[in-house]
Structures are given as structure tokens and as C-alpha cells.
Amino acid sequence: MQKEQILQAHKLLGKFDYQLGSLERGYSDRTLYVNLSTNEIAEKPVSLETKEKFIGGRGYGLKLLWDGVSGTTKWNDPENELIIAPGPVCGITQYPGTGKSYVVGLSPLTQTVMDSNVGGYFGPLLKFSGWDALEIQGKAERDVVVVIDGNLGTVRIEEAPLEEINSHLLIEQLTEIYADTEEDKANISVITAGDAAEHTLIGLLNFSFYDKSRQAVRIKQAGRGGFGTVFRDKKIKGIVVKFLGVKGNLNHPADIGVLNKTGIKLHKEIATLDDSQNKMRKIGTTYLMKIMNDYDILPVRNFKYGSDPEAVNLSSDAFCKYFNLTGHDGCWYGCTLSCAKVIESFKLKTGPYLGTEVIVDAPEYETIAGVGSVCGIFDPEFVIECNFYCDTYGIDTISFGTLMGFIMESYESGVINEEVTGGLQLNFGNSSAALEVLHQMGQGVGFGKIAGLGVRRMKQFFVDNYGADPSFLNDIGMEAKGLEFSEYVSKESLAQQGGYGLTNKGPQHDEAWLIFMDMVNNQLPTFEDKAEALHYFPMFRTWFSLLGLCKLPWNDISPANNRTTDEPAKIPEHVQNYLDLYTGVTGKQIDVKEMIRQSEVVYNFQRVFNLRMGFGTREHDRIPYRAMGPVTVEEYESRAERYDQQLQQFLNIDPSEKNSEEKVQILRNYREDQYQQLVDSVYHRRGWNKQGIPTLETVQRLGIDFNDLVQLIQEKSE
Amino acid sequence: MRKLLTKEELCTGCGACEQTCSQTYFKENNREKSTIRITDNEGIKITVCSQCGSCIDICSANAIYRDKSGVVRIKKDLCVGCLACVGFCPEGAMFQHNELLEPIKCVACGNCVKQCPTAAIALEK
Numbered sequence A: 001m002q003k004e005q006i007l008q009a010h011k012l013l014g015k016f017d018y019q020l021g022s023l024e025r026g027y028s029d030r031t032l033y034v035n036l037s038t039n040e041i042a043e044k045p046v047s048l049e050t051k052e053k054f055i056g057g058r059g060y061g062l063k064l065l066w067d068g069v070s071g072t073t074k075w076n077d078p079e080n081e082l083i084i085a086p087g088p089v090c091g092i093t094q095y096p097g098t099g100k101s102y103v104v105g106l107s108p109l110t111q112t113v114m115d116s117n118v119g120g121y122f123g124p125l126l127k128f129s130g131w132d133a134l135e136i137q138g139k140a141e142r143d144v145v146v147v148i149d150g151n152l153g154t155v156r157i158e159e160a161p162l163e164e165i166n167s168h169l170l171i172e173q174l175t176e177i178y179a180d181t182e183e184d185k186a187n188i189s190v191i192t193a194g195d196a197a198e199h200t201l202i203g204l205l206n207f208s209f210y211d212k213s214r215q216a217v218r219i220k221q222a223g224r225g226g227f228g229t230v231f232r233d234k235k236i237k238g239i240v241v242k243f244l245g246v247k248g249n250l251n252h253p254a255d256i257g258v259l260n261k262t263g264i265k266l267h268k269e270i271a272t273l274d275d276s277q278n279k280m281r282k283i284g285t286t287y288l289m290k291i292m293n294d295y296d297i298l299p300v301r302n303f304k305y306g307s308d309p310e311a312v313n314l315s316s317d318a319f320c321k322y323f324n325l326t327g328h329d330g331c332w333y334g335c336t337l338s339c340a341k342v343i344e345s346f347k348l349k350t351g352p353y354l355g356t357e358v359i360v361d362a363p364e365y366e367t368i369a370g371v372g373s374v375c376g377i378f379d380p381e382f383v384i385e386c387n388f389y390c391d392t393y394g395i396d397t398i399s400f401g402t403l404m405g406f407i408m409e410s411y412e413s414g415v416i417n418e419e420v421t422g423g424l425q426l427n428f429g430n431s432s433a434a435l436e437v438l439h440q441m442g443q444g445v446g447f448g449k450i451a452g453l454g455v456r457r458m459k460q461f462f463v464d465n466y467g468a469d470p471s472f473l474n475d476i477g478m479e480a481k482g483l484e485f486s487e488y489v490s491k492e493s494l495a496q497q498g499g500y501g502l503t504n505k506g507p508q509h510d511e512a513w514l515i516f517m518d519m520v521n522n523q524l525p526t527f528e529d530k531a532e533a534l535h536y537f538p539m540f541r542t543w544f545s546l547l548g549l550c551k552l553p554w555n556d557i558s559p560a561n562n563r564t565t566d567e568p569a570k571i572p573e574h575v576q577n578y579l580d581l582y583t584g585v586t587g588k589q590i591d592v593k594e595m596i597r598q599s600e601v602v603y604n605f606q607r608v609f610n611l612r613m614g615f616g617t618r619e620h621d622r623i624p625y626r627a628m629g630p631v632t633v634e635e636y637e638s639r640a641e642r643y644d645q646q647l648q649q650f651l652n653i654d655p656s657e658k659n660s661e662e663k664v665q666i667l668r669n670y671r672e673d674q675y676q677q678l679v680d681s682v683y684h685r686r687g688w689n690k691q692g693i694p695t696l697e698t699v700q701r702l703g704i705d706f707n708d709l710v711q712l713i714q715e716k717s718e
Numbered sequence B: 001m002r003k004l005l006t007k008e009e010l011c012t013g014c015g016a017c018e019q020t021c022s023q024t025y026f027k028e029n030n031r032e033k034s035t036i037r038i039t040d041n042e043g044i045k046i047t048v049c050s051q052c053g054s055c056i057d058i059c060s061a062n063a064i065y066r067d068k069s070g071v072v073r074i075k076k077d078l079c080v081g082c083l084a085c086v087g088f089c090p091e092g093a094m095f096q097h098n099e100l101l102e103p104i105k106c107v108a109c110g111n112c113v114k115q116c117p118t119a120a121i122a123l124e125k
Helices: A003-008 A048-054 A058-068 A122-128 A167-178 A183-187 A195-199 A227-233 A256-276 A280-294 A309-314 A316-320 A365-375 A380-393 A397-412 A431-443 A446-451 A455-466 A470-476 A494-501 A515-520 A527-547 A572-586 A592-612 A633-638 A640-651 A660-686 A696-701 A707-716 B016-026 B054-058 B084-088 B111-115
Strands: A011-017 A030-035 A040-045 A081-085 A101-106 A113-118 A134-137 A144-149 A154-159 A188-192 A205-211 A216-222 A236-242 A342-347 A357-361 B003-006 B037-040 B044-047 B064-066 B072-074 B121-124
Touching (some): A003 A167, A011 A040, A030 A154, A048 A592, A058 A113, A058 A134, A058 A527, A081 A122, A081 A227, A101 A122, A101 A227, A113 A592, A122 A205, A122 A236, A167 A188, A167 A205, A167 A216, A167 A380, A183 A205, A195 A227, A195 A431, A195 A446, A216 A357, A256 A572, A256 B084, A280 A309, A280 A316, A309 A316, A309 A365, A309 A380, A316 A380, A342 A380, A357 A380, A365 A397, A397 A431, A397 A446, A397 A470, A431 A446, A446 A455, A494 A515, A494 A527, A494 A660, A515 A527, A527 A572, A527 A592, A527 A660, A592 A696, A592 A707, A633 A640, A633 A660, A640 A660, A696 A707, B016 B037, B016 B111, B054 B064, B054 B084, B111 B121
Parallel strands (some): A030 A134
Antiparallel strands (some): A011 A154, A030 A040, A081 A101, A081 A134, A101 A113, A113 A216, A188 A205, A188 A236, A205 A216, A342 A357
């Protein structure tokens, strides 16, 4: 379809002219508000208090959302919001991993507040257009695009009936439509979802950027929590930002010399050490497949097992032959770690685009493990096909993989059958059936509609409609808080069980990944040690989300002398780099203690936000037993030597005197008790009461003792 | 291919090349803005671009290119100042100065060659 034809069908619903301005030390101190029900567009100032307490990024998103919704708001109510916020450091070009923005809103999966981080150029270009955050509320009657022009100073809501929905086509169309010339495409970033985001609860958002070398639009994903579903529920087809003139000083940093020096230092480190460390520049996060399989923590067949002989078929060697490298594949300028890989031409074998050669944002570890090993499918071309369709249909590969693993185990254990699946034989390993479910999600038909509800709702559906045993499904359904688990087996790491369970948004490893510290290196022997790690690391990683930073350049590359430092797991030199970047941009001197305190403010605010929405207490920090230990005899016996030895060592029980059923139960009692003890220790360390609610002392210490928040804590605390 | 050739054993470390370079491009005598650098740590070393072009691949803004005479050049209007090329230059010959938003490098103009009293640098054409 021609650009002119598409544009002619657009109808202007709302327009807003604003004063261009420059950022000052990383901030514009204003946010952009768009209401799709009323077509109101407005500018909101950011108060000094908000700036000091919430810092930016996820912090700003949470504050805006808190003010925009009530405790009874549902994800599909018009007052739910989608907030996209970079942070004060976001958009600098000198240091790898500084183009992240954070999406915040109420999630269809968890029914409460969610955050998801994403690369691509949208966040930086939004900032340079003059906005610390974009806040979208309301619902359009018909499909719209929102267009922000950061050079003209205009925001438009346009009805957009003719564009495609699926991302791989829509990103090209929107980039083409709003670019004045071929060169201008590099100044555009768009956000899109896809057909399956409409029909499932696991929708994601694709954030684009134009790849000059390939002359193609590429994408990165805000995957977790169902924001694509919210996006399509609001009848948003796309959000476009346009800004010409990116330079390294647009944040008007306090001291650009610090940014230059720190950035060059890390570029040099990556240039000299990446090849001998993780080879991120060549193989991206696929390097993790071998490590996880070797340490028995790669989720296989719905997390029953931690390794498989066939996993070698999904190794980095298997994938890198599909990758096309340019030497600069990062998702924002200056990211020389370049984890984002590209498959330039992949011929699709299934679905509506069968036979088409497409560009694929290549599979990362989570996708390979999720749609691959979790489903018992060890075929790289299946993984690539599935990855492409998940992206273009706008659904999260992690949730898709994890829920498909649950379906396959349910099918094999007789909970559901072919009658339920519409004839699909959803055994582990059946790649064509898995793809069929994915295409059904795209069309909103058949078993795909049930699968798209996610693990939590499927469990209830199977119980209500097919008489399934709820305790078995609760044991094997890899979800917590309503969100599907990301792709690590946490059975042998109690700290990682906490890293998944004691999260604000659900079991996603971006809060804490402690398996190696705990299980492999035994650096966290006591509950207090684990609790300290489950305080420090979630807070440290939260800080990335406030500033607009990516986690990967923190510890996927490390200085040559890191191992000789006091705390190698923290990568002290890189922590100092981040403090320097903060000072370089904002002019404020802070230390690690203050960094952690900044995060605690936002983290505790989010915890109380969960409380406000009817969650955020101890019962919601439960995780399925599959994440803690062997649910079935089959699982126990697959690692019998390990478990038998633990029964002897920790419980002084002679395994030869017990049968497997008894041993499963004894181990289970022990491990569940350990988890509860861990929960107590972590709550104590975080300044929460036994219910998991931040105490008044904690919120007072952090300066978030706002009246409504204090009242809520008092009401909910026993 | 046009590029600067060096003979470190002839260099006396007088700094005339650095002065000429910064004068030519920035109208000031400031070795920190020179694209050729002489250091003397247990022996004189001349650091200057060999026009190898590895910076071309590292640039995500497509701002670095090789011109017809083989010289690697930076298009300032396209450069976003990420400094990846500075960190990845195998010669350490891509330079950066905090007053400038883009990195600087030798374009083999030859002005320094004319000023060198000992013929420690030469221009290959």
C-alpha cells in the first residue's frame, strides 16, 4: 500500500504544540500526557519532590500511575495507563547500554503494577524531544497512532485505519510514512504490538530503531507483563517519535568529560576482553546455553530437569551461523557490547507469511531456553521461526515458552487431551503443534485463545472445566503473581528461589540472579547472607531502571582484575562507573549507599502499590514447588544421587529406608520450610513486617510516608 | 593508499608535528588537539592513524568512511559522539577532546611532514 494512501485515510483527532526546550543535567522536568478517550494532550511539570524521590524511569512511571489509577482500577479500564519513561542518564551516547526506557502500567497477567525494560531508540528520542516520560491514559474508539515530533514541537493523535497490525510490517510502514527522506528514517523510533497482543494476555511492545547499515528497521522488546495487550486494548496501533540531531551532549550533562572518560574506558575493556570472556559481540547471550546446561540449571521440559543431551543443538554454535554481524549491532548508539544479534534473511516455513524472507531480531538466551528446551524442542530453526512470530504478533517469548511447557506437561500427564486442544498433540518436542498454537494466538481462535490466558488462568480453566487436580497444577505451573517464570532452574539455589518469589512484579531474573553466588560458589551460606544479597542486588538492579540503563554491561563484561577485588560478584569498578555517570550527568555526588537508598524508595513504593491493588503480601510471594524441588518421583529419580545425599546431609535420613514417594515428600517439607525461613530473613532485611508489608519506620526513613500510603499500610498491617 | 609513515628511530620528540596539526585544524598550539602524538616512555613512540579502517565497522552512525585516496574520515554531521571508535582503535590513534563532540583523527594531510626536522614522518601517497 502506498504511503499517500495510508496517510490520506488518517484523521486528526488531537493536536498539541509545545515549546521545545533543552534538557538540563539529564532532565526536562516535564512529562507528556495523552488521553485517548478525550484526545486531550497536555504537559505536566515534574515537582522537585518527585524528581528527588523517584529519580526517573521506572520511578516516574510508578508515581504517574499511582496518581492516575485507584485501588480498584483494572488493566482494561480506561484509566489504566501506559507510561514510557527513560531516566536522567538515558540517551548519553558515550557509555554502553544507555538507551533503555521503562514501561509501567497495570498488567493483565498480574492485575497489579508491572514494569518492563526495553532498548531501541524510543526512550532517548523521547527525551531529546523534551519529555521525561510519556503517559497515555484512556481508550480510543478506533485504531490510532500517536506521533511526537521533537523538532517541530508537536504531538498528534491520528486515526489510522489502513496500517498493518503485525510489527514486522507496521514498523516499516510507520517509519516510511513519517520519514521525510531515506536518511530521515534514522531519526524515527516507533512502538508497536501485533495481532496476538489483542487475543492474549501476554502481549509485548516492540520498540524500533533504524539500522543504517542494513537499511532496515529493527526492534527490541518490552516483553514482560502483557503491555502489548494493554496497548491494543487502548486501540493504539503505534506510537512514533521523531527527532533529528542526536549528539553526546544533549542531556546537557554537568561534566561531559566524565562521560567521555568512563565511556572510553569501557569501550577499551570490551575491545580487549570480550573475546576471552563471554563473546557477547559475536554470539550475544546465546553463550549462556552451554553454561546453564553444564550446571544443570537450563530449564528442560517445563523445568522438570536442568539439562539435556540434546541441548547442544541449541548452543551458541548452532545459532551463530545464522547471525549476520556488522561490528555495531547495539540497540542504542555506543553500545559496543552489542548483545542484539540479527538474522538478516530467514525464510518462514509456517503461518500467514509462509515463504517470506524476513529479518529477525535474533533469539536471546531467554527465548532459546523458553521456546526451545522448556518445550523439549531442540531445533534452532524452530526457535528462530517462533521468535519471529512472537515478535511480529506482539507476544512475549518468555511467557509463550513457559506456558507452552506447562501445556505440554498437562497434555502428557492427561490433564488435557486432544479434545481440549482441538486435535493438537501437544507432547514435549512437537514443534509444529507449538507453532500452530502460536498462529492461533495471532488469529484469536481455537486452543490458542486458552493458551494465551497465561499459566495462572489456564490452571483455573483446567480445574473448572476438566476436573484437573489443582494442587498438581499449582506445583507444575511455572508462574508466580500471575507472571510466567523466566528461564532458570532455581531448585538447587534457595537464594534464587527468593530471587524469583520475593520480587515486585513476578518471577523475572532482572531483580536478582544469584544462582552462581549461592549454588556454585557457596558465597551465601546463611539465611542472613542470602537476605543481604536479596536486598543489595534487587536494589542495585532497580537503580538501572531509574536511570535508563541496561544491566548487561554491568556484569557481562568485567575488568581484568575483577576477581582480585573484595566483592567480585558486584563488579566494584563498574559500580563506580555508574556512580561517575550519575555525577557526570546530574552533577550530584553520590556513593553506593545513596544509590541503594534511591532504589529502596522506589522499590518500597512499588511494594506498597501492589498492596494498594490487593496484592503485595506474603501469600503473593509464593512460588510453585517445581521452582523449589522435584514435584514427581520421575524428577526425583532423575537426580536421585543428589537428593539422597541431601536427605542424609541435612536431615540425617537414610534414603535406603524410604521409597521415592516418601523421599519426595520429606525433601519437599524441608525445602518449603527453608523457603519460609528465607522469606522471614529477607522481609526483616528489607524493613518489612512478617506479612511482607513495609513498616511505617521503613517508609518514614525513605521519605515516602505520604498520607495515603501510610493509611494503606496501617489498614493492611495486622 | 595515502597515509603517514613513521620512523620512530629518527624522532627527537621535538613536538613540531603536534603543534602543526593542532594549528592546522584548531588554530591553537595544543597537543591534546593534535591527531599525531609523540610519547617518550622508555623510548619514543609516534601514535598516528594507519588508515586501517577498523573504526568504520565499529561506527553505528555510519559516520566513518574511506575516501577515494584511502584516507579514513569522519562525517561530523552524522557522528553522535559515542567514542566507540576511540576505545576500539587498535593503534590508539583515534583521539578525543572534551571541548569537541566528535573524535579526531589523522587525515594524512602531510602538514606535519613538512615541519618535521628529522624526516621521522613521511607521507605515502
